[in-house]
Amino acid sequence: MRTIVTVALNTFRESVREKILAVALLFGVILMGSSVFLSPLAVGAKQKIVMDVGLAAISIIGVLVAVFLGSTLVHKEVDRRAIYLVLTRPVSRTAYLVGKLAGVVAAVALVFAVMTAVLAGTVALGAGAVRPAVFASVYLSLLETMVICSVVMLFSTFTTPVLTSFFTLCIFAAGSMSGDLKVFASKFGGAGMKGVAGVFYCLLPNLRVFNIRHEAVHDLPFRATDILLATLYAAVYSAVIIFFACLIFRRREFK
Amino acid sequence: MHVLKVDGVKKRFRSDMSLARREVLHGVSLHAREGEVLGFLGPNGAGKTTTIKVILGLIRADSGRVTIFDHPAGDPRGMARVGFLPETPYFHPHLSLDEFLAFCGALSGMSRSDLPRRIAKVVDTVDLTAHRGKRLKTFSKGMLQRAGLAQAILHDPDLLILDEPFSGLDPVGRKMVRDVLVDLKKRGKTIFFSSHILPDMEALCDRICIIREGTIVKCIGLDELMRLGEGKVEVTARGWRARMLPGIEEYVESKRETGVDAFLVVRERRFVRRVIEHLYAEGAEILEVAGERSSLEDLFMREISRPGPRTGDKKNEDTLVFTGF
Numbered sequence: 001m002r003t004i005v006t007v008a009l010n011t012f013r014e015s016v017r018e019k020i021l022a023v024a025l026l027f028g029v030i031l032m033g034s035s036v037f038l039s040p041l042a043v044g045a046k047q048k049i050v051m052d053v054g055l056a057a058i059s060i061i062g063v064l065v066a067v068f069l070g071s072t073l074v075h076k077e078v079d080r081r082a083i084y085l086v087l088t089r090p091v092s093r094t095a096y097l098v099g100k101l102a103g104v105v106a107a108v109a110l111v112f113a114v115m116t117a118v119l120a121g122t123v124a125l126g127a128g129a130v131r132p133a134v135f136a137s138v139y140l141s142l143l144e145t146m147v148i149c150s151v152v153m154l155f156s157t158f159t160t161p162v163l164t165s166f167f168t169l170c171i172f173a174a175g176s177m178s179g180d181l182k183v184f185a186s187k188f189g190g191a192g193m194k195g196v197a198g199v200f201y202c203l204l205p206n207l208r209v210f211n212i213r214h215e216a217v218h219d220l221p222f223r224a225t226d227i228l229l230a231t232l233y234a235a236v237y238s239a240v241i242i243f244f245a246c247l248i249f250r251r252r253e254f255k
Numbered sequence: 256m257h258v259l260k261v262d263g264v265k266k267r268f269r270s271d272m273s274l275a276r277r278e279v280l281h282g283v284s285l286h287a288r289e290g291e292v293l294g295f296l297g298p299n300g301a302g303k304t305t306t307i308k309v310i311l312g313l314i315r316a317d318s319g320r321v322t323i324f325d326h327p328a329g330d331p332r333g334m335a336r337v338g339f340l341p342e343t344p345y346f347h348p349h350l351s352l353d354e355f356l357a358f359c360g361a362l363s364g365m366s367r368s369d370l371p372r373r374i375a376k377v378v379d380t381v382d383l384t385a386h387r388g389k390r391l392k393t394f395s396k397g398m399l400q401r402a403g404l405a406q407a408i409l410h411d412p413d414l415l416i417l418d419e420p421f422s423g424l425d426p427v428g429r430k431m432v433r434d435v436l437v438d439l440k441k442r443g444k445t446i447f448f449s450s451h452i453l454p455d456m457e458a459l460c461d462r463i464c465i466i467r468e469g470t471i472v473k474c475i476g477l478d479e480l481m482r483l484g485e486g487k488v489e490v491t492a493r494g495w496r497a498r499m500l501p502g503i504e505e506y507v508e509s510k511r512e513t514g515v516d517a518f519l520v521v522r523e524r525r526f527v528r529r530v531i532e533h534l535y536a537e538g539a540e541i542l543e544v545a546g547e548r549s550s551l552e553d554l555f556m557r558e559i560s561r562p563g564p565r566t567g568d569k570k571n572e573d574t575l576v577f578t579g580f
Binding site: 002003006007010014015055079080082084085086088089090091092160253254255 | 268308309312313315316330332333334335337339341344345346347349350354358361362363364406515
């Protein structure tokens, strides 16, 4: 456990010293700030616009940061052989990979915390109140990013950063629509199409379960059990993905 | 007790653009006993670094067996007692030296209370105390090599595996590394290191293994190496002319010439007098007569100038094995 924490802390430290993290944060803050100027266009829905743009910015920036950090950190260590100094100590490859994932998730969580604080500040400045649903939505976005981080880790164990980023963003896009895919297949497709859609539905992460932005923005009720189930889903899906990542990473040779 | 045992390790690599796999280690076997300093010598591309990576579990052997303290290669129980310095080390550039060593110490399972004291000690040993707070990305090549040695000895390992530890160091740095290794040897640590710097190897090692084309061609103790040249005598003559050679040719094993001086290695002691008298008679001046001993350089050059262990061997052609799709 100490090994995982040590690797995670080092990864976190490395991540927060990356310039890209500051740039992403700045971009997110600018995006949220711009919503303040756009909101007068929607009469009577100023706070909703601010929250909608803010929550979307948090989710998208979080995913982009996760993809960038996850795809480069492992590859960089392998490519520059810094990994030799870790794996020639009493450190299992599984512990290394789990530590890396934990470090990247921690760095993304920091981005989420800063951006949520900015969002709350922006809403408060407009004399609005941040409802608990907003925090629940941010929490679910963080879980979504954790799932994406584990997918990034899986690809980064055997391919290049560019391909890792490409594959992960494809999975993010497909995962965001996996529910629609199943519905579409059941309405318009034949038996074969339904089967294929079913397989994709099971394999791809169902990222819809992490999206309650609509409820948060429009102050609609949401169920605590949904949050709990989404947490469980994220944990199990990430664990399975990391299990396969570890299987690949354990077989990998460092020439 | 054998701290490190490598038995019959074979390794094949697939080249990037082909399906063929080329064998780079052909049944490498060697061992290091407790408290021994074992040198690993070979020309570039002989398989030194590949062997070291197999030992450390960074790559898997296709066949054969590696044990460190009786544990398989890469087993955390064995690795806890190993310190490793890679060739041209690259460390996490975002860390300061202190942060880097704390990271390495934690990974090696050192207690938090021991770390600050050990870090201060090893940083002092490698003479980097003034640079403790600096980020590694600001370090020169020589400083990185020193930092690499510091992380290798930080957890006081029983076995040190060093890949070219003198690489990138100035004479002061080389002496520092040599002193550290001598101190570790005195403390009974086992050291296995590869190097191209033969005088350092000769000065430090108890035994030396020479690898060539992925095959160990010689493992020899330093005492045995010294005995190889016993009985020979080197005569240094000034005013040497080529015409002086007839008459003593049969007694002289080899000769080197530098301008007016010649260094003649006389095959046996009993011929020395005849050689000296002949040279005097021919008008040469005798500057020195000294007992000759075989140097590591002689042995190394002899071993690598022999027909290769695999070259020309029909079996070698079979090492290109197509593994299919």
